[in-house]
Amino acid sequence: MQYRKVKNQIIIENVKSFDLDETFECGQCFRWNKINNKEYIGVVKDKVLKIEKIANKIILKDTKMEDFKSFWLDYFDLNLNYDEIKLELSKINVTLKNACNFAPGIRILKQEPWETLCSFIISQNNNIPRIKGIIERLCQKYGNHLFGNFYMFPEAKVIAKLNLEDLAFLRCGFRDKYILDAAKKVTNGDINLDLISDMPIEKARLELMKINGVGKKVAECVLLYGMHRLEAFPEDVWIKKAMEKLFPKYDSYKFGKFAGIAQQYIYHYTRMNKDLLN
DNA sequence: GTCCAGGATCGGA
DNA sequence: TCCGATCATGGA
Numbered sequence: 001m002q003y004r005k006v007k008n009q010i011i012i013e014n015v016k017s018f019d020l021d022e023t024f025e026c027g028q029c030f031r032w033n034k035i036n037n038k039e040y041i042g043v044v045k046d047k048v049l050k051i052e053k054i055a056n057k058i059i060l061k062d063t064k065m066e067d068f069k070s071f072w073l074d075y076f077d078l079n080l081n082y083d084e085i086k087l088e089l090s091k092i093n094v095t096l097k098n099a100c101n102f103a104p105g106i107r108i109l110k111q112e113p114w115e116t117l118c119s120f121i122i123s124q125n126n127n128i129p130r131i132k133g134i135i136e137r138l139c140q141k142y143g144n145h146l147f148g149n150f151y152m153f154p155e156a157k158v159i160a161k162l163n164l165e166d167l168a169f170l171r172c173g174f175r176d177k178y179i180l181d182a183a184k185k186v187t188n189g190d191i192n193l194d195l196i197s198d199m200p201i202e203k204a205r206l207e208l209m210k211i212n213g214v215g216k217k218v219a220e221c222v223l224l225y226g227m228h229r230l231e232a233f234p235e236d237v238w239i240k241k242a243m244e245k246l247f248p249k250y251d252s253y254k255f256g257k258f259a260g261i262a263q264q265y266i267y268h269y270t271r272m273n274k275d276l277l278n
Numbered sequence: 279g280t281c282c283a284g285g286a287t288c289g290g291a
Numbered sequence: 292t293c294c295g296a297t298c299a300t301g302g303a
Contacts, residue, residue, distance in 0.1 A: 027284055127283035130301065173299025215286045236284040267284075
């Protein structure tokens with residue numbers, strides 16, 4: 001991988017294992033939107049990025065080398081060699097190998113812990129288009145305005161001051177009270193996301209589950225997507241079915257320290273090939 | 279009208 | 292410990 005700046009674009013060449021559709025549409029994130037055939041636009045922290053893939057070049061638009069090096073390189077996890085990981089995972093089981101090969105351009109993004117926590121609370125018993133809508137409404141109402149139609153994800157301390165009526169416009173159903181509980185605990189220090197990031201994973205899970213509305217699955221999503229704990233293994237309905245049907249002899253721990261990445265390949269693979277689970 | 283969506287919680291067996 | 296009902300909402 002090499003990168004260079006041309007005008008106000010960063011061009012990354014020879015990028016392996018990075019496909020925008022596969023990475024943004026595999027269910028790990030909710031604030032990246034496809035604006036045409038090849039471009040996505042997304043908001044991360046206080047940054048808005050337009051990104052495009054042409055052949056094996058990734059182009060980051062209207063951004064600075066400084067931001068790329070200090071932020072996006074890490075956000076897109078570009079220092080991790082996914083080819084090696086897929087090679088290891090493929091040795092475990094031929095079905096897992098097929099899953100790796102189905103969408104080899106998936107990467108696990110390093111998202112913000114609080115945003116990830118809040119987003120996956122909203123995700124419970126919900127569908128992805130609706131999750132995205134709720135999150136966008138939340139950002140537009142309580143997040144800092146950047147420009148145009150782009151808003152930051154609201155800080156926990158801003159949400160913590162609200163009450164249930166203030167969230168009614170979200171139309172997020174029974175999840176409103178969970179959002180408030182999470183915001184309050186993160187703000188008052190009952191839950192310290194920075195500390196949890198570095199805890200042994202068993203303890204980290206239990207800490208996250210102190211939040212009302214956070215169970216095993218949401219906790220695991222926060223660990224994997226918001227804290228880059230690649231051994232975390234979220235088990236939603238798809239993964240549960242997939243494990244029963246496709247990996248009857250395997251427990252998630254057998255997928256090792258990159259179980260979370262394996263999970264992501266399996267999730268996307270089975271959702272896109274529903275007949276595999278029949 | 280019914281079913282379902284990246285689940286969690288509660289009450290009762 | 293396990294199981295089923297229930298929880299809001301909106302699209303199919």
